[in-house]
Amino acid sequence: MRDIFHSELTQLERNLESMASQVHTAMKRAASALRTGDIIVAEQVIDADERINELQRDIDDLCVMLLARQQPVAGDLRHVISALRMAQTLERQGDLARHVAAIARGRYPEHPVPDPLFSLLVKMSDAAVETSASVSRLIEEKDIDLARAISDNDDILDELQRQSFDLIINPELNLSRQQVIDAVLLARFLERFGDHATSVARRVTFLVLGSTEER
Template identity: 55%
Template sequence: MREIFKQEMQELAEGLVTMAEHVATAIENATTALRVADLSLAEQVIDADNRIDELERQIDDLGISLLARQQPVATDLRVVVSALRLSATLERMGDLARHLAYVARGRYPEVAVTGPMQDILDQMGAQATKVGRRVYELLESRDLSLAATVEQDDDVLDQLHRDSFQVVLDEKEPLTRQQLVDSVLLGRYLERFGDHGVSVARRISYLVTGDAANAVHNPNEEGPHLD
């Protein structure tokens, strides 16, 4: 029985790594689709989100089964409960990438925004892609130096998000109403992606160190829930 338990715990960890890899690919493809108005790539992101959702269901089913059958305690319990929370966070990150792809698809063959706002969103997309890659690497390696880097990347995203409002509020910028709406939504989606990346980083820090203070970061408390 113990060998089966160990094997299932390994499956839980591997499932999270696979899920994070899909999320990293999704955000990279979604931001590229936005930047260059690539319809095919946007549709790939939208279709691929089903796989992320399915991985979340598999992880949740396995985690709940482990709780019910094995009644883990101490470190094992922390791992299982954290896996359930991590899968939910990764699923939301996938949803945010899908939202970006929806906008890219909806504005095709044009890009969603132009000018200074496009420059800011391109930078935010690059930072979000870094967050996605580092979250994947963090789940694979449990290297806490990566956790700190994720938080630094999110700080850059937060500043760029603030910068985006300066452009939106500048009456001299020739943005259409649709571009104004897209600018606000896209900035918010990218900023939220970073927040969820920080949530993953702190949860992994908690798993490695056992320090509950490392796990305190709930992006849902920072504003309206946008997946």
């Protein structure tokens, strides 16, 4: 019975790693679609989001089954609960990548906003891609130093979002109402993506250490 339990825990971990990898791919493609205006890449992100959702449902089902049938305690319980919550967070990151891609697709063949605001949003999307790569590696390696770095780097996206607001209200850009909406949403989606990465980092810290670390 114990061997079956550990086999199921291993499967849970593999599903979580696969989900994190797919979220990274989604964000990478969403950033590319935003930068280049490639409508095909944008649609790939939107279509792939359902696969991320399916993985999240699979993880939920497996976690509920493990809790009901195995009644894990201590470290094993922490493992299951952490996986359950991280899957929910990764699913939200997948949704955010889809939202970025949808804006890129909706403004095709033009960019959503003019420079220098557009370049700043592209910079934000690149930072989100780097963050998603780190999260994917973190879930696989459980490196506490990497978890700390992810939390610290969230300040980068926060600062870029603040800079984007300064540009949005700059009258010299003469943004249309739609451009203001797109810019605010893109900045918010990308900033929230970073927040969710920090949430995953804290969950991994809790999983490894049994407690969270204050920043």
